[in-house]
Amino acid sequence: MVKSDIIIGLILTVLGVTVILHAQSFPAIPGQEYGAAVFPVLIASALAACGVLLAFGAWRRRASLAAVDVEHRMAGITPAGWMKGLATIALVVAYCLFADRIGFIPVMAVVLVGGMLMLGVRWWVALLVSAATIFVIYQLFVVLMRVPLPRGLLAPFL
Amino acid sequence: MRRTFLKTLVAAAAAATLALPGAALAAYPERPITMIVPWGAGGGTDATARIVGSLLEKELGQPVNVVNRTGGSGVVGHAAIADAAPDGYTLGIITVEIGMMHWQGLTQLTYESYTPLALMNIDPAGVQVRADAPYKDVKELLAAIKANPGKFKASGTGQGGIWHLALAGMLAMDSIPPNAAPWVPSNGAAPGLQDLVAGGVEVVTCSVPEARSLIDAGRVKSLAIMADKRSDAFPDLPTLKEAAGIDWTLGAWRGFAAPKGLPADIQDQLIAALDKIYKSAEFQDFMKGRGFGVSWAPKDEFVDFMKQSNESLGTVMKELGLAK
Amino acid sequence: MQAIEKAFGLVATPGVLISVLLASAFGMVIGAIPGLTATMAIALLVPITFFMDPLPAVGAMIACSAMAIFAGDIPSTLLRIPGTPASAAYTDEAYAMTRKGEAETALGANLLFSAIGGLFGTAVLIVAAPALAEVALRFSSFEYFWLAVLGLTCAIFIGAVSPLKGLISLFIGLLVATVGLNNPAGVPRFTFGYTELMGGVDFIPAMIGLFAVSEVLRAMVHGATDLKVTQSRVGNLFRNWGGMVRTYWRQQVRGNALGTAVGILPGAGADIAAWVAYAMSKKFSKTPEKFGKGHVEGIVESTSANNAALGGAWVPALVFGIPGDSITAVVIGVLFIKGLNPGPTLFINNPESIYAVFLIFILANLFMIPLGWAVMKGATVILRVPRRVLMPLILGFSMIGAFAVNNTAYGIVIMLAFGVLGFLMEENDIPVAPCILGIVLGPMIEENFVTSMIKSDGSFIAFFERPIAGVLGVFTILVVLSPLIGMALRRMRRPAANAA
Numbered sequence: 001m002v003k004s005d006i007i008i009g010l011i012l013t014v015l016g017v018t019v020i021l022h023a024q025s026f027p028a029i030p031g032q033e034y035g036a037a038v039f040p041v042l043i044a045s046a047l048a049a050c051g052v053l054l055a056f057g058a059w060r061r062r063a064s065l066a067a068v069d070v071e072h073r074m075a076g077i078t079p080a081g082w083m084k085g086l087a088t089i090a091l092v093v094a095y096c097l098f099a100d101r102i103g104f105i106p107v108m109a110v111v112l113v114g115g116m117l118m119l120g121v122r123w124w125v126a127l128l129v130s131a132a133t134i135f136v137i138y139q140l141f142v143v144l145m146r147v148p149l150p151r152g153l154l155a156p157f158l
Numbered sequence: 159m160r161r162t163f164l165k166t167l168v169a170a171a172a173a174a175t176l177a178l179p180g181a182a183l184a185a186y187p188e189r190p191i192t193m194i195v196p197w198g199a200g201g202g203t204d205a206t207a208r209i210v211g212s213l214l215e216k217e218l219g220q221p222v223n224v225v226n227r228t229g230g231s232g233v234v235g236h237a238a239i240a241d242a243a244p245d246g247y248t249l250g251i252i253t254v255e256i257g258m259m260h261w262q263g264l265t266q267l268t269y270e271s272y273t274p275l276a277l278m279n280i281d282p283a284g285v286q287v288r289a290d291a292p293y294k295d296v297k298e299l300l301a302a303i304k305a306n307p308g309k310f311k312a313s314g315t316g317q318g319g320i321w322h323l324a325l326a327g328m329l330a331m332d333s334i335p336p337n338a339a340p341w342v343p344s345n346g347a348a349p350g351l352q353d354l355v356a357g358g359v360e361v362v363t364c365s366v367p368e369a370r371s372l373i374d375a376g377r378v379k380s381l382a383i384m385a386d387k388r389s390d391a392f393p394d395l396p397t398l399k400e401a402a403g404i405d406w407t408l409g410a411w412r413g414f415a416a417p418k419g420l421p422a423d424i425q426d427q428l429i430a431a432l433d434k435i436y437k438s439a440e441f442q443d444f445m446k447g448r449g450f451g452v453s454w455a456p457k458d459e460f461v462d463f464m465k466q467s468n469e470s471l472g473t474v475m476k477e478l479g480l481a482k
Numbered sequence: 483m484q485a486i487e488k489a490f491g492l493v494a495t496p497g498v499l500i501s502v503l504l505a506s507a508f509g510m511v512i513g514a515i516p517g518l519t520a521t522m523a524i525a526l527l528v529p530i531t532f533f534m535d536p537l538p539a540v541g542a543m544i545a546c547s548a549m550a551i552f553a554g555d556i557p558s559t560l561l562r563i564p565g566t567p568a569s570a571a572y573t574d575e576a577y578a579m580t581r582k583g584e585a586e587t588a589l590g591a592n593l594l595f596s597a598i599g600g601l602f603g604t605a606v607l608i609v610a611a612p613a614l615a616e617v618a619l620r621f622s623s624f625e626y627f628w629l630a631v632l633g634l635t636c637a638i639f640i641g642a643v644s645p646l647k648g649l650i651s652l653f654i655g656l657l658v659a660t661v662g663l664n665n666p667a668g669v670p671r672f673t674f675g676y677t678e679l680m681g682g683v684d685f686i687p688a689m690i691g692l693f694a695v696s697e698v699l700r701a702m703v704h705g706a707t708d709l710k711v712t713q714s715r716v717g718n719l720f721r722n723w724g725g726m727v728r729t730y731w732r733q734q735v736r737g738n739a740l741g742t743a744v745g746i747l748p749g750a751g752a753d754i755a756a757w758v759a760y761a762m763s764k765k766f767s768k769t770p771e772k773f774g775k776g777h778v779e780g781i782v783e784s785t786s787a788n789n790a791a792l793g794g795a796w797v798p799a800l801v802f803g804i805p806g807d808s809i810t811a812v813v814i815g816v817l818f819i820k821g822l823n824p825g826p827t828l829f830i831n832n833p834e835s836i837y838a839v840f841l842i843f844i845l846a847n848l849f850m851i852p853l854g855w856a857v858m859k860g861a862t863v864i865l866r867v868p869r870r871v872l873m874p875l876i877l878g879f880s881m882i883g884a885f886a887v888n889n890t891a892y893g894i895v896i897m898l899a900f901g902v903l904g905f906l907m908e909e910n911d912i913p914v915a916p917c918i919l920g921i922v923l924g925p926m927i928e929e930n931f932v933t934s935m936i937k938s939d940g941s942f943i944a945f946f947e948r949p950i951a952g953v954l955g956v957f958t959i960l961v962v963l964s965p966l967i968g969m970a971l972r973r974m975r976r977p978a979a980n981a982a
Contacts, residue, residue, distance in 0.1 A: 008910055029667045029669070032667060032936060034931070040657065043653055047650065047654065057646070077703050081704060089898065093898070096898075108878055108882075115878075116870065119870035120870055133875055140515060145512070145518060146221065147882070148223055148225055148889055155189070199521055199525035202815075204525065208525070224529075229678075229888070230681040238890070313933075317668035342933045343668065344929075345929065348805060348811070358624075358933075358937055371803020371814070375802050375826050443819075
């Protein structure tokens with residue numbers, strides 16, 4: 001955990017400093033002594049300070065704990081695991097991009113079936129469960145709650 | 159292969175299991191209509207949109223889904239209405255802020271970005287103070303502000319919001335510099351009024367219906383409204399001109415609009431439906447129950463109204479230094 | 483007394499009872515669906531209530547909101563998706579219980595203490611509404627500033643392995659809250675020209691992302707192994723309840739009182755009540771080390787608090803027409819339309835309808851037990867679904883829920899971004915709960931600070947000048963400093979101990 005703490009600490013520090021610099025462009029408000037930049041700068045400074053503390057603390061621990069450092073949880077992730085994680089993100093992004101045009105039913109089916117296939121569910125189970133889920137979603141959100149889920153290509157039928 | 163199969167399957171499943179409406183009708187509207195509200199559930203705009211939505215549903219025979227698209231002081235929702243397809247299946251309720259946001263440089267949108275349908279509500283700003291405040295009328299209040307610049311704090315909405323302009327315009331018309339009564343931004347009228355009662359601010363320039371329950375409770379009194387004539391709901395309340403000789407009117411308004419480029423026949427059909435709704439007892443009772451002012455201006459009249467509102471707001475905002 | 487008799491007559495009609503029952507069922511469903519909040523359920527009822535008589539209309543809203551707040555606990559316990567924001571405070575705790583095989587105990591506690599909390603809030607509403615509303619009305623931005631800061635200190639107490647990492651999470655949340663146009667200056671911040679970002683980061687999609695989507699990503703990356711434990715049966719439900727009531731009566735009373743108090747304050751509702759109650763429970767617990775690992779104590783206190791807050795919120799709403807939370811904001815509008823204009827006069831002119839409203843409150847909380855029990859029993863089926871099937875379903879529901887909050891794909895984008903963030907945070911032992919707290923309280927702190935400074939012409943002394951503000955301020959500062967003082971004392975003692 002030592003190495004990751006140092007990295008996170010540094011990332012947070014950089015983030016904090018970036019925010020502070022960016023906030024300088026916020027305009028002052030006539031009649032308000034504490035303008036739009038005050039709070040972001042305050043919070044970003046605190047975040048950067050925490051980042052420095054985290055990195056520094058980990059650096060100091062490094063000497064004493066190097067031999068018995070707990071293995072980082074992310075070290076156990078296989079390349080296939082990483083791929084699946086990225087594929088999941090890709091599925092959600094794909095939904096955002098295509099649901100409007102194609103409609104939520106087919107795209108959601110791709111997300112659900114794709115997710116289940118990645119986790120090793122048999123294909124026919126995945127199909128059946130997805131169909132049932134989409135039916136439930138449709139009834140709850142579209143029929144009962146009138147949420148305007150995109151109809152897309154299926155518009156003539158819905 | 160798999161995906162086509164899948165799509166067919168899902169479509170078939172959907173077609174088989176979901177209760178489908180009957181064969182598509184040729185005439186508009188043949189499917190549900192979405193009505194976008196740029197403000198949150200629970201507010202006056204939301205309530206107006208929902209009542210009109212449910213009456214429009216009866217009028218047109220298709221469901222009207224009222225959906226809230228909130229955030230960014232109305233920018234997000236107003237943009238969503240303007241950006242939708244002008245096919246008559248997305249409508250929206252637009253508010254006075256459409257004539258303010260572009261002056262602040264928050265958006266390119268103006269009243270010209272829409273196909274106007276009809277104006278249905280105007281609520282003039284009122285001048286509210288604590289019930290135990292020592293001034294009898296607006297004149298005394300303004301004199302007190304003039305005598306103690308910076309001492310009196312006012313609230314009622316966010317920085318640069320409609321009620322902020324109401325106050326600033328009133329002060330300007332009485333040749334008092336706007337910073338004589340510093341504006342305390344609040345998250346709407348209700349928190350502003352709460353702060354008035356709690357002693358945090360001295361003046362709240364929101365609409366009178368928004369303050370009504372506190373007026374009834376004897377906590378707040380209204381001194382005047384910023385309108386041409388007295389309101390039917392509050393006939394005892396003088397106008398600003400009567401009370402202090404200041405010729406300044408400002409109100410929040412709400413109207414219905416569609417994305418730009420809506421076919422003329424659909425526009426006329428919708429305006430006819432809204433006209434019927436406006437005249438219905440349900441709508442009138444509802445607005446009266448909430449204390450909201452009703453006002454009707456269809457199509458070109460609505461455009462003229464918005465144009466005028468846009469220009470007068472721009473003038474005040476430039477004076478206040480809020481316009482970019 | 484005659485008024486009370488009349489009130490019974492008003493309530494005991496088929497029309498009222500049926501609408502309360504139907505609205506209860508509706509609220510239960512909406513509350514259990516992630517992304518759909520109690521406020522949305524109420525807003526959806528508005529057009530329907532327009533065509534109803536006053537009492538059934540108000541009754542429907544009361545029942546619907548009470549059920550929705552309780553039902554939010556169900557997906558939160560079973561799937562780690564808070565059904566409503568009010569459940570977020572103890573989502574991790576309840577989910578940890580499910581992982582230990584105690585889902586039914588957690589849900590049973592949620593149900594029982596939600597109902598009791600609701601009844602307590604109602605009792606306070608009945609007994610002391612006018613007097614309490616008077617106190618709540620004295621709160622100005624100075625007082626709210628201190629309350630919000632006090633709320634922030636909760637972050638230190640809610641389940642961080644290392645306080646530093648808890649603080650990091652909190653500051654990330656606070657920073658996220660500054661995005662958008664909704665700040666006292668009315669200036670767009672960190673929007674980079676995108677219209678959607680002007681609306682800021684909606685915290686419901688963010689919450690769904692941090693809790694639920696991060697869990698899905700973890701399952702995808704590490705593999706979705708089924709929970710090894712079998713869920714233990716609660717057995718005789720009521721006997722178990724008796725045990726919990728006896729063991730945790732202190733927590734429950736404290737949660738009830740705190741929830742009602744937070745509810746009464748305009749601008750703070752069930753969500754904040756639950757956070758503060760959870761933090762307080764941990765702070766005062768004899769076994770704080772058990773918190774966050776599936777311990778029912780904190781759940782008892784916070785689930786009582788969020789339902790008690792509902793009753794509390796009606797206090798300023800009925801007495802002054804000032805909404806205590808977003809739900810009562812909608813309700814006030816309906817009251818006006820129905821001619822039941824809120825205000826002190828309502829209590830004088832129309833006492834029987836006020837009593838009838840109170841009766842419906844009681845009724846709704848009693849209905850909650852059988853209805854909630856049925857829904858819970860049905861919902862625990864979810865636990866028998868293999869996780870490799872369940873995880874994609876959670877993702878699907880989260881996406882639709884995030885969309886439904888504001889009806890835009892932007893909600894899904896936020897959800898995804900926070901899902902990834904939550905995943906990375908938890909893999910590195912940074913807790914996600916303080917981040918949510920930061921997003922909730924950030925705007926409140928900034929707004930109340932800036933407005934207070936305008937009012938006081940920039941003088942900090944004003945934060946202590948008003949009597950309530952002064953007391954709150956001193957108390958808050960003591961609470962904030964207490965861990966530092968504790969740390970200093972330990973530091974001083976440690977070398978001594980080493981030497982000995």
